[in-house]
Amino acid sequence: MNRIALSAVLIGMAVLFSISPDALASDDEQKAVLITGASTGIGRATAERLAAAGYFVYAGARKDADLAELNKIENVQAVRIDVTREDQIDAAVELIEKEGRGLWGLVNNAGVNVVAPLIEADESDFEFLFNVNVFGVFRVTKAFAPLVMESKGRIVNISSISGVLSGGGYGMYAARKSSWKAATTLIGRSLRR
Numbered sequence: 001m002n003r004i005a006l007s008a009v010l011i012g013m014a015v016l017f018s019i020s021p022d023a024l025a026s027d028d029e030q031k032a033v034l035i036t037g038a039s040t041g042i043g044r045a046t047a048e049r050l051a052a053a054g055y056f057v058y059a060g061a062r063k064d065a066d067l068a069e070l071n072k073i074e075n076v077q078a079v080r081i082d083v084t085r086e087d088q089i090d091a092a093v094e095l096i097e098k099e100g101r102g103l104w105g106l107v108n109n110a111g112v113n114v115v116a117p118l119i120e121a122d123e124s125d126f127e128f129l130f131n132v133n134v135f136g137v138f139r140v141t142k143a144f145a146p147l148v149m150e151s152k153g154r155i156v157n158i159s160s161i162s163g164v165l166s167g168g169g170y171g172m173y174a175a176r177k178s179s180w181k182a183a184t185t186l187i188g189r190s191l192r193r
Contacts, residue, residue: 030054030055030056030101031055031056031104031105031151031153032055032056032057032058032096032099032101032102032103032104032105033050033055033056033057033058033103033104033105033106033107034057034058034060034079034092034096034103034105034106034107034144035047035050035057035058035059035060035107035109036060036081036083036107036108036109036110036136036140037060037061037083037109037110037111038057038059038060038061038070038078038109039059039061039062039063039066039069039070040066042109042158043059043060043107043109043110043158044059044070046107046109047059047070047073047076048073048076051073051074051075051076052074052075054075055075055104055105056075056076056077056101057073057075057076057077058076058077058078058079058092058095058096058103059073059076059077059078059079060078060079060080060081060083060092060110061078061079061080061081062080062081062082066078067080077099079092079095079096080092081110081140083110083132083136083137083139083140084131084132084135084136084139086139089139089140089143090143092143093143093144093147096144096147097147102147102150102151103144103147103148103151103153104148104151104153104154105148105153105154105155105156106140106141106144106145106148106153106154106155106156107156107158108136108137108140108141108155108156108157108158109158110132110136110137110140111132111133111136111158112128112129112132112133113129114126114128114129137157141155141157
């Protein structure tokens with residue numbers, strides 16, 4: 001990840017968590033955060049930054065090699081979690097509960113993209129994209145919300161400018177991003193109850 005992209009991630013995380021990057025985990029209790037899709041890109045950079053700042057990071061990934069690499073990072077414990085599989089989500093909840101740290105933050109970062117003109121795409125491509133990018137976020141948020149609410153923590157959903165702009169074969173992806181804006185509003189309302 002280049003410096004500009006990494007800076008954007010760090011600034012975004014600081015804003016989203018409403019704290020400065022230098023004071024991410026300044027209180028006495030180490031806060032735990034789960035990040036889905038932490039094997040590469042924004043998820044990996046966020047996991048590394050939060051772990052370096054003193055958070056304990058549960059880094060979600062699907063592949064054995066990615067899990068092994070994430071476990072090499074100080075303050076990081078890799079967690080196998082495919083957001084389309086309820087059994088893996090349930091196992092991750094059970095693991096985090098057993099660890100006894102609680103869960104202060106959830107970063108819904110896992111996502112996929114299918115690039116094809118909308119009129120040429122297969123319905124199965126749309127189903128796959130929405131299963132990961134929309135229903136996956138719903139499943140993970142619903143499963144972990146009780147732990148986050150108990151700690152009065154934060155839930156962050158990583159999104160994209162593609163919810164506003166589309167073109168060049170990104171129609172399905174843009175539809176996912178736009179639909180997620182509405183779903184996020186509903187999740188936020190239910191969490192405030």
